Amino acid sequence: MSEAIRNLFGYQPRNIPVYELAFRHKSLAIVDNGVKHCNERLEYLGDAVLGSVVADFLFKKFPFKDEGFLTEMRSRIVSRSNLNMLSRKLGLDHLVKATKESSAPGSSILGDAFEAFVGAMYLDKGYAFTKNLIIQQIIQTHLDVDELMSRDINFKSKVIEWAQRKKRGVDFVLADEFENGRKGRTYVIELRLDNQVVGRGQDYSIKRAEQRAARAAWEEFIDDGESGDQ
Numbered sequence: 001m002s003e004a005i006r007n008l009f010g011y012q013p014r015n016i017p018v019y020e021l022a023f024r025h026k027s028l029a030i031v032d033n034g035v036k037h038c039n040e041r042l043e044y045l046g047d048a049v050l051g052s053v054v055a056d057f058l059f060k061k062f063p064f065k066d067e068g069f070l071t072e073m074r075s076r077i078v079s080r081s082n083l084n085m086l087s088r089k090l091g092l093d094h095l096v097k098a099t100k101e102s103s104a105p106g107s108s109i110l111g112d113a114f115e116a117f118v119g120a121m122y123l124d125k126g127y128a129f130t131k132n133l134i135i136q137q138i139i140q141t142h143l144d145v146d147e148l149m150s151r152d153i154n155f156k157s158k159v160i161e162w163a164q165r166k167k168r169g170v171d172f173v174l175a176d177e178f179e180n181g182r183k184g185r186t187y188v189i190e191l192r193l194d195n196q197v198v199g200r201g202q203d204y205s206i207k208r209a210e211q212r213a214a215r216a217a218w219e220e221f222i223d224d225g226e227s228g229d230q
Helices: 002-009 016-022 040-061 067-077 080-090 109-125 127-142 145-150 155-166 206-222
Strands: 030-032 035-037 170-179 185-193 196-203
Touching: 016 040, 016 109, 040 067, 040 109, 040 127, 067 145, 067 206, 080 109, 080 127, 080 206, 109 127, 155 170, 155 206, 170 206, 185 206, 196 206
Parallel strands: none
Antiparallel strands: 030 035, 170 185, 185 196
16 A cells, blocks of 8 residues: 555655555445444545645635635536546556445445545645645646636536436425525525435525536436446
């Protein structure tokens, strides 16, 4: 593990066990005194660290863009399909330990492992080191932020088309709305497939809230697997 991290990212890890844990999926968890040892807790931590780093990067890169743009761009960068892709490009897929069944196409194992790796690096090397590596060796090297910015994907249409092919019932339901100070009303939309909530979106526009709900559902439940049969 030490050599693999050094070859991939050019630094010497100190806390090897935490990296080994980062790449152990729950399907191969080690149970000790009733406690499951896998990468789920590190995934939680890494998600928070990654979100903070990306938010800081975007805030400085786009000093004149509003909150909505920054939020959308952060969502695109940390989306499950994008993190799955980054894991493959970085070679992290060769380090993940999971059962064959859980590694089937459409799973989020690689994206989850990416977040867990970020959590392990944060614990091992600290926030400043982790932030610099993510920005310099991952975002600036492996992501085309301008291309991500130019994408105009109609996720609502994609979800509806997919649901029609699969003969699934799809509904966009206004779950909540409330006043939000000077910005006016805020709308919360739930996307339901066969009456099961699979995505939620919130915005000052119902149409944009529907797009956010559709995007969440697409990236978490549909993309990177079943979407391939379009």
